[in-house]
Amino acid sequence: MTLYRLETAAASPEDRFRAVFSRHYEAVYRYAARRLGRDDAADAASEAFTVAWRKVQRIPDEPGTLPWLYAVTRNVVSNMERARRRRQRLAARASTAGDPPTMTADTGVIAALADLRAEDREILRLAAWEGLRPAEIGEVIGCSPNAAAIRLYRARRRLEEAMNETGGTP
Amino acid sequence: MSRDPFEILEEQNPMPDDRTVYTPMDTAEKIMGRPHRRPWPGWALAGAVAAAVLIAGGAWLWWLGGDGGIEVAGSSTVPIAPESTTTSESGVVTTATTAPAGEPIDTVIYLYLDSTSDPEACPTLVPVHRTIAADAPMENTLAALLAGPTEDEAVSVPALSSAIPQGTRLLDIVVNHGIATIDLSAEFLGKAVTGYSTGSGTLYFYPEETARSCEDAAGYPLGQVVFTLTRLPNIDSVVFLVEGEAAGFVANPDLPVIVGSPLARDDFEYLLPAVMIETPVYGGSAGNPVVVQGTANVFEAVVSLALVDNDGLILWEGTTMASCGTGCRGDFEIAIPYDLTQARLGAVIAWEASAMDGSQTNVREHPVWLSASSSTDTCSGALAGNLLEQPDLPVAVADMREQIWQAAVVCDYDSLADLTSPDLFTYSFGGSGDPAAYWAQLEADGEEPMRFLAETLNLSFATTDAGDLGTAYVWPSAFAYPTWADVPQADRDMLATLYGQAAIGDWELFGSFIGYRIGITEDGEWIYYVAGD
Helix, strand or coil: CCCCCCCCCCCCHHHHHHHHHHHHHHHHHHHHHHHHCHHHHHHHHHHHHHHHHHCHHHCCCCCCHHHHHHHHHHHHHHHHHHHHHHHHHHCCCCHHHCCCHHHCCCCHHHHHHHHCCHHHHHHHHHHHCCCCCHHHHHHHHCCCHHHHHHHHHHHHHHHHHHHHHHCCCC | CCCCHHHHHHHCCCCCCCCCCCCCHHHHHHHCCCCCCCCHHHHHHHHHHHHHHHHCCCCCCCCCCCCCEEECCCCCEEECCHHHEEECCCCCEEECCCCCCCCEEEEEEEEEECCCCCCCCCCEEEEEEEEEECCCHHHHHHHHHHHCCCHHHHHCCCCEECCCCCCCCEEEEEEECCEEEEEECHHHHCCCCCCCCCCCCCEEECCCCCCCCCCCCCHHHHHHHHHHHHCCCCCCEEEEEECCEEEEECCCCCCCCCCCCCECHHHHHHHCCCEEEEECCECCEECCCEEEEEEECCHHHEEEEEEEECCCCEEEEEEEECCCCCCCCEEEEEEECCCCCCCEEEEEEEEEECCCCCCEEEEEEEEEEECCCHHHHCCHHHHCCCCCCCCCCCHHHHHHHHHHHHHHCCCCHHHHHHHECCCCCECCCCCCCCHHHHHHHHHHCCCCHHHHHHHHCCCCCEEEECHHHCEEEEECHHHHCCCHHHCCHHHHHHHHHHHCHHHHHHHHHHCCCCCCEEEEECCCCEEEEECCC
C-alpha cells in the first residue's frame, strides 16, 4: 500500500522542498496577501520560496518551518513594500493607488495600526492574523520568546492608545 | 472603549484562513529550475506513437470509451462493434479484441492521485492511460492495473499510487451478464486480516492501520478494480474471489458483511474527488475539440474548467453544469474546442469555484496530449504528393517554392504569411487583411486552399513579364496562355485531375484559366496565390 507519502530523513533536497512548499504555500501566500494584497501575494510567495530553495539545507524541521518561512517572507514583503513606495513617489499623482488593497477598509483599528511603528505593526499582525504564539513570533522577528511576549504586550497597548488618538470607535 | 482593539484586529483579517488557496506545485518545480515532474515521458511517447499511427492511416481503434464506446484518437466516441463480445454456450460473455494480436491498444486503469492543494487529504481515484497488447484486453488491462504506477508517476507531483498490494496476481476472471467475477491471489489481502471464517470459507478485508484517517481504507484496492473493470464494455459490477474463495470486506468488523454480492461504482463514491474527470484520461490523448466528461459534486452544480498548454497558457476557460450539485453527484460533459497549430502536451483542469471567494478548490488536473486544431488536423495540404523536382528554376525561385510547399502541406499559415512579399502579395480579389486568416477560414470551410497550393506547385510552370519586378515564374503554366484554347492538352489533363472535369468546362466557357495560380519573381519574391477572375 503506497497511499501515503511520508517524509523521511533521507529525503532529497527536492523532495524536502516539495513537501515544505506543499504544506506551507497557503500560509505564506496568506501572509503576503494580508500585507500586500492578493495581486502581489503570489509573486511574494514565489520569491519567498525561491529564497527557501536556495537555503533548503537550512530550513528548520517542523514545527519551526513555518515561522522560518514567515521570516523569509517578511523580508520579501518589506522589499516589495519599499519598491511599491518608490513607485508611489514616482507616481505621486496617482494618490489613490497608494494603499495596499487589503488596507483600504478604513476602519478605526486598521487606521490605528497604520500609525504604529513597523515592528509593532508586524508583531500585532503576526499574532492577530497569522495566529502565532509569542515563541513563534520571536522566531519570525528574531528575538527570544520572552522578548516577543513583552513586545506584543506593548504593541497591544500602543494600538489601544492609537485607537483613542485617531478617535476610532470599535 | 468597550472592546479590545486586538480582538477587532483579529476580525479584520484581510485573508482569513478559511479561504482556500490553491498551491501551485508547478511553481515549486520552476523554482528548483526543473520542469514540473509529471509522468510525461512514457505516456507522451505513447501518445505520439498513437497519433503517428493514426496519421499514417492506421485503422485500429482506440479501444476504450467512457460508457461503452471506443475512442478514436483525435475524434469522438464511436459505438463498440457488437462483434467485440462473444457468448459461449454456457452464456459466459468474454470480451474479444477487434485489433490484431500484438498491436498495442489504449486502455484505462484507475490509480490514486494525491491532492495538489491539501497534503492531508486522502488520495482519490483517477483514470490513467495505459497501452497494452490487444490480444486479451481485459486481462492485459488488469495486468496493467496490478502493476501499479510507473516509476515516473510514483514520484511526480502530485503522485499517483496504487492501493493494490504488490505481487497480487490475477488467477481468473469470468464475465457473466455484466458481472465480472475476479479471482486474485492472496497478496491482494495485503495486511488485511485474513483467515477469518464464517464457516463458509469467506475471507474478509479489515481496514489497515493507516497514517491518517482515510475513510474505509479497506475499500481502496477494491475501488480500483471495480472502476477499472466497469470501464470495460459489458461489465457493470464485480464479485471478488481470493484464491478461489468468496471475499467480502468490511470497513468495520461491527458492520454487516455482504459476501459474494457484486460491487459497483456506486459503492465507492467516497473514493472520488469532488470533481472527477473520466475523459480525457490522465496521461491520455485529447481530441480537438476535447470532450471533457466526468462527475462532480460541487456547489450549485457549477464545474469550472480550463485547458492549458505545457507552458501554462490558457487555451480555454469556462464552466459547465453537472446534472446535480450541492450535495449530490451529477454528470457533466462539455466539448471544448481549442486552437493549436501542432499537437503538444497540456492539461485539462477542472475545479469547484469556492462559494466564498471564487478561488479554486477541489482542483483536478489531468495532463493530456493535446491535438492540433481541427483545421490543422485535417490540413488539406497533407493530401498533396511529394514536391517534384523542377531543375530549371533559378535558385531563389526554387527556394521559395520549396518553402511554400513545406508550409502548405502542414497548413502553417503563419509561415506562409511570412513568406509573402509585403505590399505586393495578392491572395484574394476584394479581400484585405491577413492572408493567414483568409486561408485558415477557407480550410475551415473545406475549400482546401493548402492542397491546391501544394499541388499547383507540382504542375508545370511558365514565365511571364512582371514589369518592374522582372520575370515572374507562375504555376500552372496554363495561366500564362492568353486563352484557354491555347492551353496544351497535357496541361488540361493535369488540371482535370486536380480540379475535376466540371472546372475544365467552366474555363473553356470563360475563355481562360482562372483557377489557383502562384507567382514568384525571379528574385524569389512570392507575389500571388490567388484564384478567380
